[in-house]
Amino acid sequence: MAHSMNRRAWLKATSLLTGGLAVLPGQWNTLAAAPAATKLPYQSMNDFEFGETVRPKLKARLFANENPFGPSDKAKQAIMESLNTSYQYPMRSGEELAEKIVAFEGLKPEMLMMSAGSSAILAAAAIYFSKDGGNIVTGDPTYDDLPDRAQQIKATWKKVPLTPEFKLDLDAMEKAVDANTKLVYICNPNNPTATIVDTQKLRDFCERVSKKTTVFVDEAYIDYLPDPKASTMIDCVKQGHNVIVARTFSKLYGFAGLRVGYAVLPADLATKLEPFSSGLWSMSAPAIQAALASYQDREFLDGALKKTLASKDYLYQVLKTEGYTYIPSSTNFVMFPINMPGERFTDEMMKRGVGLRHWEFNNKSWCRISIGRMGEMQAFAEAFKEVS
Numbered sequence: 001m002a003h004s005m006n007r008r009a010w011l012k013a014t015s016l017l018t019g020g021l022a023v024l025p026g027q028w029n030t031l032a033a034a035p036a037a038t039k040l041p042y043q044s045m046n047d048f049e050f051g052e053t054v055r056p057k058l059k060a061r062l063f064a065n066e067n068p069f070g071p072s073d074k075a076k077q078a079i080m081e082s083l084n085t086s087y088q089y090p091m092r093s094g095e096e097l098a099e100k101i102v103a104f105e106g107l108k109p110e111m112l113m114m115s116a117g118s119s120a121i122l123a124a125a126a127i128y129f130s131k132d133g134g135n136i137v138t139g140d141p142t143y144d145d146l147p148d149r150a151q152q153i154k155a156t157w158k159k160v161p162l163t164p165e166f167k168l169d170l171d172a173m174e175k176a177v178d179a180n181t182k183l184v185y186i187c188n189p190n191n192p193t194a195t196i197v198d199t200q201k202l203r204d205f206c207e208r209v210s211k212k213t214t215v216f217v218d219e220a221y222i223d224y225l226p227d228p229k230a231s232t233m234i235d236c237v238k239q240g241h242n243v244i245v246a247r248t249f250s251k252l253y254g255f256a257g258l259r260v261g262y263a264v265l266p267a268d269l270a271t272k273l274e275p276f277s278s279g280l281w282s283m284s285a286p287a288i289q290a291a292l293a294s295y296q297d298r299e300f301l302d303g304a305l306k307k308t309l310a311s312k313d314y315l316y317q318v319l320k321t322e323g324y325t326y327i328p329s330s331t332n333f334v335m336f337p338i339n340m341p342g343e344r345f346t347d348e349m350m351k352r353g354v355g356l357r358h359w360e361f362n363n364k365s366w367c368r369i370s371i372g373r374m375g376e377m378q379a380f381a382e383a384f385k386e387v388s
């Protein structure tokens with residue numbers, strides 16, 4: 001398995017990421033000294049810092065696209081049962097989880113990389129593909145974690161505006177690829193617009209563009225689509241194309257705080273990314289047991305999906321009643337235009353205990369609201385009537 005390194009190799013790999021820069025090749029010492037690399041990754045979490053005085057009053061936590069209907073009862077039970085042996089390193093169980101995913105997706109074991117959340121995979125790709133400069137092509141707006149890290153290292157970030165329907169403009173993205181493009185990052189469904197691109201069009205794009213550069217498809221929200229297997233680009237990886245697919249348990253499985261994620265990728269790329277990833281051993285034993293207990297648990301997943309859709313329908317009605325439009329959503333969050341500066345809107349909503357996020361694009365201010373429990377959506381509706 002691509003990730004089943006022994007403990008010594010794991011310690012060596014993690015030391016590369018956690019201060020062991022002295023042992024890196026010369027290029028990496030230069031990188032570490034470069035001013036562009038001085039911004040610490042966790043600074044990108046500033047948007048979520050609302051101050052301790054506000055936080056305890058939060059009635060609706062709708063700013064991080066979490067799934068409050070998870071994790072499943074089976075996952076919680078597995079966590080409880082795993083605690084007694086959680087003094088042990090999770091040697092075998094991480095591999096068991098990898099084997100389950102490999103079997104479900106029909107992969108060769110060396111095509112899977114696992115990690116504590118997909119952020120670690122995105123970070124590994126950002127480091128690997130930006131270390132020699134070049135550019136990263138993405139839609140705009142999109143999930144900025146990977147390209148933002150890449151530009152803090154050595155890459156240039158080429159942003160391609162979305163189509164008038166707020167979808168990734170695959171034709172324009174393909175045109176933006178040049179001889180210096182190290183990676184194309186596709187977030188499908190796209191965060192923050194919650195839109196999807198046509199599956200066949202994306203498949204054709206992956207097949208063509210991956211001949212010129214690596215295509216990274218972030219499928220964090222794919223479990224919210226009616227048929228994830230029909231929409232995934234994992235098939236492109238299996239057919240041998242130069243494509244990486246990232247997946248996470250953080251969304252529909254409700255594991256954002258537990259941290260389990262993985263990538264499906266060509267074996268040679270897995271070998272190249274592995275030194276920059278925290279790897280299989282970064283997942284905690286309770287998180288692994290929870291994932292083993294709930295992976296592909298259709299009853300739980302369908303139930304969470306149903307509750308998400310009910311809350312989303314309620315939100316659509318609230319927005320319509322207040323005279324607002326919204327971008328139809330394929331995920332557990334919705335983007336809608338607002339009539340005041342985004343920061344003022346989210347501050348006013350936060351004063352009323354409703355946590356949201358805002359964006360500025362297409363000369364407009366937008367709010368992104370995650371789908372929460374019905375009570376949270378009602379708290380949003382109440383505050384929104386006052387603020388809008």
Ligand SMILES: Cc1ncc(COP(=O)(O)O)c(C=O)c1O
Nearest residue numbers: 117118119143191220248250261
């Ligand atoms: C598009 C996208 N990719 C990746 C992530 C990171 O997820 P994880 O919790 O697996 O690190 C997020 C988190 O919100 C996301 O929205």
